[in-house]
Amino acid sequence: MLYDRNISPGKNQACASCHMPYAAFSGPIPSVNLTMVAFPGTVHLRAGKRTPQRHPYAPFFPVFQYNQVQGLFFGGNFWDSRATGYKLRIPDAEQAQGPPVDTQEMGFPDTACIAFRLSQAVYRPLFEEVWGEGSFDIKFPRETGRICATPGGAAVFGGNTTPVPLSAGDRTRANIVYDRWAQSIDSFEQSVHVSPFSSKFDAFLAGKYTLTPDEMAGFKLFNGKGNCNSCHLDGRGTTLKSDQADTSAAAMMNPLFTCFGSANEGVPLNPGNAFYYQTKPDSYGFIANPYGFGYRDLGLGSFLRSAFGSGPNPNLNWKQYAPTVDGQMQVSSVRDVALAPPQCPTTEAPGPYFQKAFFHNGYFKSLKQVVHFYNTRDKYAYPVTSGHCPKGTTEKVDCWPMPEVRNNIDMTTGNLGLTDEEENQIVAFLQTLSDGFTRPYLNSDTYTGACMKGGSATTQGNEHLIPTPLLPACASAICGVAPIPSPSIP
Numbered sequence: 001m002l003y004d005r006n007i008s009p010g011k012n013q014a015c016a017s018c019h020m021p022y023a024a025f026s027g028p029i030p031s032v033n034l035t036m037v038a039f040p041g042t043v044h045l046r047a048g049k050r051t052p053q054r055h056p057y058a059p060f061f062p063v064f065q066y067n068q069v070q071g072l073f074f075g076g077n078f079w080d081s082r083a084t085g086y087k088l089r090i091p092d093a094e095q096a097q098g099p100p101v102d103t104q105e106m107g108f109p110d111t112a113c114i115a116f117r118l119s120q121a122v123y124r125p126l127f128e129e130v131w132g133e134g135s136f137d138i139k140f141p142r143e144t145g146r147i148c149a150t151p152g153g154a155a156v157f158g159g160n161t162t163p164v165p166l167s168a169g170d171r172t173r174a175n176i177v178y179d180r181w182a183q184s185i186d187s188f189e190q191s192v193h194v195s196p197f198s199s200k201f202d203a204f205l206a207g208k209y210t211l212t213p214d215e216m217a218g219f220k221l222f223n224g225k226g227n228c229n230s231c232h233l234d235g236r237g238t239t240l241k242s243d244q245a246d247t248s249a250a251a252m253m254n255p256l257f258t259c260f261g262s263a264n265e266g267v268p269l270n271p272g273n274a275f276y277y278q279t280k281p282d283s284y285g286f287i288a289n290p291y292g293f294g295y296r297d298l299g300l301g302s303f304l305r306s307a308f309g310s311g312p313n314p315n316l317n318w319k320q321y322a323p324t325v326d327g328q329m330q331v332s333s334v335r336d337v338a339l340a341p342p343q344c345p346t347t348e349a350p351g352p353y354f355q356k357a358f359f360h361n362g363y364f365k366s367l368k369q370v371v372h373f374y375n376t377r378d379k380y381a382y383p384v385t386s387g388h389c390p391k392g393t394t395e396k397v398d399c400w401p402m403p404e405v406r407n408n409i410d411m412t413t414g415n416l417g418l419t420d421e422e423e424n425q426i427v428a429f430l431q432t433l434s435d436g437f438t439r440p441y442l443n444s445d446t447y448t449g450a451c452m453k454g455g456s457a458t459t460q461g462n463e464h465l466i467p468t469p470l471l472p473a474c475a476s477a478i479c480g481v482a483p484i485p486s487p488s489i490p
């Protein structure tokens, strides 16, 4: 199902178009990761607005919930947690239900199109074997084929999101097929084929691998001076101060390297993101982003408000907390963040390397940059936007542009005092979290493109930096939706 291109109007896009195993099921095309970040959809001139997240370990996120005592949200899938699991009780299954009807992704105009195309799939008998013989007892009207071949958001639909005319009973059956399809995908993503716990680090936990001195130093920094494990949980305590020693026993757990929460790390706006430029109607009369650079990614905050670019929030009680989470994104698992095809075995220049994009807007092009940001965000902070660092400074080296969203910035990191070598050791540790060490990672060797070579991980991709235009005020469809962000967002 992940590889089935028929689950798109043009029969030209599958989940795998944006998620391939050789990139740990994240963005498969290096040039996109390097530049426009968001991947093209079934209509190739439409693209989403964030980097494709990895599938591994996404199924382990719990149902999205507000912890009243801590005053924090946990769980859900997507960068803004909008796949909550509210209905199916599995965030990852509800996540799978997003792309097929996302106008910038696989782009069906109606969820019933999934049942329709599955009813024609070669694997239909397998689906019926698992979910029941009568699964497809649905009378699809003759025009269904034509409707499902037209991308969602097209002007001909006049805003109707259920253009396939089905009886109430058939609509319910089509919805059930859609739910079952999503559960099947979740089941695969949770299996050892995708989430196998087969990394060096897992072997180390089992006493079957000895970390190299650099990897071990990186592990200690990860839960020590770097304070990374206060969010990317590794089953150890945090020893922030140099005179602290962790004398506790490791917790008996299978660390997922996430707390399932969200945080605003203060990442600069990335003007390379294709979303900013989709301001004119396409050939179907659809406009992905009428606000251009008036778009701001408030992450979880926009989801709680059901605002432009996210939603809908199924629980009205959550809405009041939006101002406390503006700018927050999901704490991704760092498992497999460094996974790259064996032919180009690293994400770091000089390589030979495979170009990835990190964080929700792909601003970072190497793990070295990510760690350097955590280390020096506040030390080298400048009140400029990307592409405008002062003369004599180098962006991402000794100049960090201001955050896209200034509210609720997490101050756990930002000035860690790590040396250059210590940063590299943390990167070396992150690389021990790639699956495929104890047994091969399935289909990780199918990359047929070229590797990239040369340069330095510190400035990797800097040749593609473009100056951010003068930013118009945040659009009212985003920043003007109650409860209004506080302080207000420029």
Ligand code: HEC
Residues within 6 Å of the ligand: 002, 013, 014, 015, 016, 017, 018, 019, 039, 040, 041, 048, 049, 050, 051, 052, 053, 054, 055, 057, 058, 076, 077, 078, 079, 080, 092, 095, 096, 097, 099, 100, 104, 105, 106, 185
């Ligand atoms: C056009 C590119 C594209 C396609 C096609 C696509 N995705 Fe994604 N995927 C993304 C992007 C971008 C995100 C992050 C989106 C966000 O947070 O708003 C994402 C997020 C996810 C996540 C969330 C992981 C997490 O940790 O929360 C999973 C799982 C996933 N996709 C699976 C799928 C499946 C299954 C399909 C097919 C049904 C699919 N994707 C199709 C681009 C795509």
Ligand code: HEC
Residues within 6 Å of the ligand: 054, 222, 226, 227, 228, 229, 230, 231, 232, 262, 263, 264, 265, 267, 329, 330, 331, 332, 333, 334, 337, 357, 358, 359, 360, 361, 367, 370, 371, 374, 375, 410, 412, 413, 426, 430
């Ligand atoms: C306060 C919580 C918090 C702390 C502490 C923290 N992180 Fe993160 N981490 C996050 C969040 C939230 C994201 C996603 C941010 C985004 O996309 O805007 C993230 C993303 C990442 C990613 C990118 C993952 C991806 O899929 O692109 C890496 C790598 C990472 N963190 C490593 C680290 C390291 C190394 C440290 C310690 C130096 C650290 N983190 C400390 C919350 C945290």
